[in-house]
Amino acid sequence: MNLRRAAIGLLCLTVVVSLGFILVSCSSLEQTVVSPPIIEGASFVGNQACYYCHTNYVRTFAASPHARIHFEGAKMAGQSGCESCHGPGSLHIQVGGGSGKFIINPGKDPAVCFTCHLETHAEFNLPQHHPVIEGKMNCVQCHDPHGMDIMKPARGLAMARLNESCAQCHREQTKPHVFEHEAMRDGCVTCHSPHGSINAKLLVDRDNNLCLKCHAQTPGPGVASGQIFIGHEDHTDKLRMGGCYASGCHTAVHGSDIDRRLFY
Ligand code: HEC
Ligand code: HEC
Ligand code: HEC
Ligand code: HEC
Ligand code: HEC
Ligand code: HEC
Ligand code: HEC
8 A cells, every 4th residue: 555655656746747736636646536425406605604603613624634625616605625524505504504404414424434535445344444334433533524633533632642542442552651662652553554454453564574664683693593683682583482472472562561672
């Protein structure tokens, strides 16, 4: 996937260099399609039409990536960001608003998100995934659709780091430790795919490959000896015992209170 992204990035660069003006939309050329949601008989009215009744949402919304969405050909005043998720709002407003009145609520069903975020949809269909499609979890537990930062959970505290959005539900892995694993500083997503993965425990890589991304495996001092060193320690015999964390060795991958080497 990373390779594909890099390729898309390269493609973007080429396009931007040659055309010079489609920078914003290009960042997600292949992953995000913008297809307007449909509500039978309703038309798009623009964000300002929601202001009178949902003032706070419209106020804070300007910084959201969705605020930039425009539907080509839609008859409307101003931006159509609100309606990119909630569908065209004319009928909702005509009847004076109200719950379940001609408006889509993606908090109840994220299907509308998937019409544009195809890649995210595919991720939630992988063998290991957060149970969003099953209706046990929701996008808004990790993404604030209305606020300044869509990468934070909605109604959350002022969360400083991505890790803290996982902390609401995963206390054990997010608590502080005497011996921290520095890999945690880059966030949970260095090792876990937040939506879904083909690997157990939502891991981005399998087995030792996960750890060897950062901890290089080097030949010992006497190359002929066939020794393998990891982190300045001879691992030749240890590796025969099994995987880095699955063998009962570095089982405290999220940090340890007992041993610098991440043992329990
Ligand atoms: C990225 C998609 C997205 C965009 C864009 C968006 N919303 Fe929402 N909206 C949601 C989701 C998801 C929920 C459900 C939130 C929940 O269940 O906590 C929601 C809920 C709401 C609700 C119901 C709140 C409640 O308490 O029941 C209102 C009103 C609302 N949005 C208005 C707006 C307005 C106005 C805008 C534009 C300024 C907007 N939304 C833009 C996704 C979006
Ligand atoms: C005339 C006032 C009014 C206007 C204008 C209005 N709404 Fe609403 N809306 C309401 C009321 C009242 C509710 C029900 C109470 C609530 O959830 O806040 C509601 C509820 C909602 C909900 C929750 C629906 C549900 O089933 O849970 C969403 C989403 C929403 N509005 C989006 C919008 C969007 C987007 C716009 C602009 C296109 C808009 N509204 C314009 C009055 C209005
Ligand atoms: C009408 C199409 C459309 C719908 C529906 C839609 N999005 Fe988006 N979304 C976009 C576009 C376009 C962007 C900005 C371009 C990009 O970065 O992909 C975006 C950006 C995002 C981002 C930030 C991506 C980034 O890399 O910064 C998140 C998170 C997101 N959307 C979540 C949601 C959620 C959650 C829903 C449903 C509640 C939703 N979207 C519904 C089109 C849509
Ligand atoms: C368990 C928390 C969680 C849930 C639930 C979740 N996301 Fe995400 N999402 C994340 C995190 C964390 C990232 C940032 C990933 C990164 O930086 O590598 C992300 C990134 C994204 C992006 C940017 C593109 C990408 O994949 O990096 C989009 C779009 C997105 N999410 C959409 C959604 C939609 C739509 C839903 C609901 C159907 C959803 N997410 C549910 C945590 C979550
Ligand atoms: C709203 C609660 C919630 C949030 C927020 C949340 N998760 Fe989860 N997580 C769950 C649930 C529910 C499961 C599924 C548990 C199960 O199937 O037994 C799960 C499963 C997992 C698993 C797999 C566990 C296993 O035993 O297979 C990992 C890894 C994980 N989450 C990491 C994360 C990360 C990283 C984040 C932040 C980006 C996050 N979670 C945010 C609720 C949450
Ligand atoms: C250095 C890589 C790495 C980082 C960073 C990381 N994890 Fe993990 N995580 C793992 C590995 C490896 C496992 C599987 C351990 C096993 O199978 O014994 C795991 C397992 C889990 C599980 C399943 C728990 C269980 O008992 O099986 C959850 C939940 C989880 N991690 C959440 C998180 C959260 C939340 C963060 C961020 C605060 C995070 N992880 C950061 C590597 C990491
Ligand atoms: C994102 C990079 C990254 C990943 C992935 C990663 N680590 Fe680390 N790890 C570090 C950094 C940085 C340190 C601190 C500097 C050092 O000791 O190399 C560290 C330290 C350690 C230490 C303590 C070393 C010492 O002597 O103090 C152990 C043990 C360890 N990691 C094991 C693992 C295991 C097991 C995995 C796979 C589950 C893993 N690491 C994955 C970056 C990473």
